[in-house]
Amino acid sequence: MKSKIINIANIISFILLFITLLTLPASGNILDVSIELETLCSTYQHECQVEVIDNKYPQAYATRDNKIVFTTGIIKKLTDNELKSVGYHEVGHIIFNHYKRSDRFFDNFDFQDNNKAIEMRRNHEIESDLFSTYIDFKHGNIPY
Secondary structure (H helix, E strand, C coil): CHHHHHHHHHHHHHHHHHHHHHHCCCCCCHHHHHHHHHHHHHHCCCCCEEEEECCCCCCEEECCCCEEEEEHHHHHHCCHHHHHHHHHHHHHHHHCCHHHHHHHHHHCCCCCCHHHHHHHHHHHHHHHHHHHHHHHHHCCCCCC
């Protein structure tokens, strides 16, 4: 019974955090964030470019051609430090060549076993999360 209460409390905490993120006032300065992320990419011998698309939904992602895309929705919801943390995660995808590694993986993929694909994607996310955390701590950027 105690573990069910803890799980319910965790779910409620997550929902409250999510609602808070959705209702935060606009505060992100994407120009400063862009400069830092592009400099970070070049530090790791990769070129990248930050782009913004007009979309109300909070989202960020890296593309095959080394672009880091932020939506206007995420820029309105997050602070500069939070945007940097999200951006560091996306830089991780670029510098660890996740798209190229995925392409090589799927060239020889046995479509009978989706667990390997799920594990690879999860590992890429963890790798980018660890990179983001490392850069956050290195820069003294603790977003929470």
